[in-house]
């Protein structure tokens with residue numbers, strides 16, 4: 146436990162309330178370096194809300210989230226420099242080109258990735274020939290790929306990814322699996338909402354089912370399988 150507190154993500158007795166309604170409670174799990182936690186559940190079960198709690202964008206009505214040895218606080222520079230969050234929107238600008246988007250987000254993130262590294266990741270995502278194109282001219286799936294490039298290039302140890310495979314074709318999904326496996330192999334932690342079985346081809350994923358939680362709000366157990 147002490148080691149986990151220093152190195153990984155620790156969630157205890159988490160309760161989430163939105164618009165006066167308790168979405169879930171008693172949620173707890175640990176994620177050590179190299180762990181991937183797959184979050185499943187029906188629409189509205191609270192998957193996105195959970196990710197927002199984990200990165201400190203939402204405050205829990207009960208419980209705690211710790212990254213390494215500290216309580217999660219987005220104002221903490223140490224935590225802000227450790228987490229990469231991919232929301233539904235992907236955080237890319239339609240007005241900027243593909244490469245400009247990456248340069249901008251990496252500059253804001255304080256990452257030292259150079260254009261050459263950006264190009265390497267874009268090649269893997271089959272966006273290598275689109276680097277000078279305005280993002281608004283890309284398809285939804287291509288924009289999602291660019292959002293993933295931003296996450297990969299950030300080199301952050303904690304990935305919180307909300308439906309990263311939405312809009313991706315099979316090849317894009319496989320590419321995502323390989324980035325996720327690289328991340329886990331290098332000791333990163335990832336919490337991923339997706340209905341795909343990412344544990345089958347990618348890294349071994351622990352599964353967290355929000356539907357079960359909603360029906361068992363008093364649970365205070367470790368949901369890793």
Ligand SMILES: Nc1ncnc2c1ncn2[C@@H]1O[C@H](COP(=O)(O)OP(=O)(O)OP(=O)(O)O)[C@@H](O)[C@H]1O
Pocket residue numbers: 163164168186187188189190191192193194195
């Ligand atoms: N900003 C908000 N204010 C109030 N309620 C919200 C807000 N955002 C989400 N909710 C409510 O919280 C519940 C869970 O939403 P959330 O987006 O976390 O679910 P989800 O499991 O990610 O859903 P989906 O699979 O549809 O993306 C929903 O009932 C939703 O109406």
